[in-house]
Amino acid sequence: METLLDGLAMVEGARWHDGRLWFAHWAVGEVIAVDLDGKAEVVASGPPQMGWAFDWLPDGRLVTTGDAVRVDGSVLREGGANEIVVTPGGHVLVDGIDGGFSFTEPGWIDLLSPDGTSRRLADDIRFPNGMVVTPDGSTLVVAESVGGCLTAFALHDDGLLGDRRVWAEGLGPDGIAMDAAGGIWAQTADTFAHSGDPDAPAGAVVRVLDGGEITHRVETPLPCFACTVSDEHLFLLCNEWEGIEKAAEVVARRSSRIYVVDLDAVPEI
Secondary structure (H helix, E strand, C coil), X not given: CEEEEEEECCEEEEEEECCEEEEEECCCCEEEEECCCCCEEEEEECCCCCCXXXXXXXXXXXXXXXXXXXXXXXXEEEEEECCXXXXXXXXXXXXXXXXXXXXXXXXXXXXXXXXXXXXXXXXXXCCEEEEEXXXXXXXXXXXXXXXXXEEEEEECCCXXXXXXEEXXXXXCCCCCEECCCCCEEEEECCCHHHHCCCCCCCEEEEEECCCCCEEEEEEECCCEEEEEECCCEEEXXXXXXXXXXXXXXXXXXXXXXXXXXXXXXXCEC
8 A cells, every 4th residue: 555645635536537546625625636656736626615526527527516516617506415426328416415414314316407407316315425336337326324335226328216225234435436347445334433443443445246245355544535446556535534523623634645555455355
């Protein structure tokens, strides 16, 4: 495991795109891209707040979430959203919780239309976080952080969802990633933040298959908030965390860092 970038103020929303790692620099309000040599640049603006993400439309325009959903900086829909995924068919799906950052209120998934209107596709999502689409485009998987599970939906050609089911349980998922073989990389629940066990690792990410089988595991020296993969590497976006009430103090320390691991070096279970 090597440090790719450090001195950051809360990092999330990892994407591998055009040969670089792209991520949301929360609170600072930046989308940053970094190559494997650690050369980073600010490539777009984001909202200067906690809780936002981004993805690309098929024509290359950048969609960001947060206090509103924006396309290349222009407001598409008023109202907040957390994570986002653009499906292979170009449909924009966002998730969130009414009332902002809440661990108790149920969350939702919405389908956004090009004119800014939206349709509620799913609700009762227990703190919705990262979303991924399977390589064949047939299934959407959302991380339920409070629910401790990955939840799958059949993804139809029109962007609608159906056939809700559990993909895997017993996790602590946040920002997740899917590899080309159909495995999902997600955070575990046997970390210090979840268990309170002083001997537990600060962070851990596993590769889990549909049905819950875990095939690989890697531990991190800081809590891992998001991850993504390229063909050869696993990227781990890590932040200190002392609860939402101390988020401003953590941001001010700029102690967040990004690790990179060769996929071949990730231990198998």
